[in-house]
Amino acid sequence: MSEPRRPRPREDHDGGPVDYSRGLPDHHDPTAGIGGAAPAQSALTLRLVLAAFGLVFCLVAGLLWLAADLPVWAAVVLFVLAAAAAVDLVVVARRKARGEPG
Template sequence: MTVTGSLPRQRERGDVVPRRRWWRVSSPVSGGFPPARSALGLRVVLATFGLIFCGVCAGLFAVRGQAGAAAVLAVLALVAIVDLLVLGWRLRQRARGAPPPV
């Protein structure tokens, strides 16, 4: 056996070399990364935390007599409530198998 026998074959001029993209090199079994999953669960957790945090802080500011800060935090708590309602609607749509709105 020669020294060059263990080396890979050199490419000729007409050889087509398939380019492997770095994002498609995960697993030879699946052929790539799994499809992306929705982040609705994370949004539910974050909206719940925002609702609790803003609600508690708005109450504390209201007790201390700082109405401006309490109002801003109350509005943020209302935004978190609306976000939770939208997320609940989307999760129910997904459970029924309906396509997501465009």
Template structure:
């Protein structure tokens, strides 16, 4: 296989500078790191509020289309949270 060498756990523990910004380094910009813990907290908040929306729109207001929309948002939050937890288990800082 050709291409980039496989990264080790130590690489992820140190962080991957310039990983998310292909223009980093131009104009004196410092390397950035992802705030994974903040992203996980926001995903949990979004999941809980969207689940509350599903319950309210089904049981109280009986608006199934709105409950479906909140259910889709909840599913997106679950996928995002799973990906963030995967990256944190892999050893990335943040």
């Protein structure tokens, strides 16, 4: 059996973040430590690039769809996907700014 986890302090004595500022080891890997595998790393840079591409593509495609005077529902779907890509872009950028690897 492994030792029980100790609670991690969220702030040091000066009020600055301790463990949470750079992310927690093995946080995203449910199989961490099994079979000697290395901890999984998130591909944040790839996710950032794909979110930026999705945002630009969906915005441009939605605007072209509206300019072509085609049904509006498809443009609305593209704008909703662009909004989801924008949210993902912000989330990933904040994680990278925190210093998480990837």
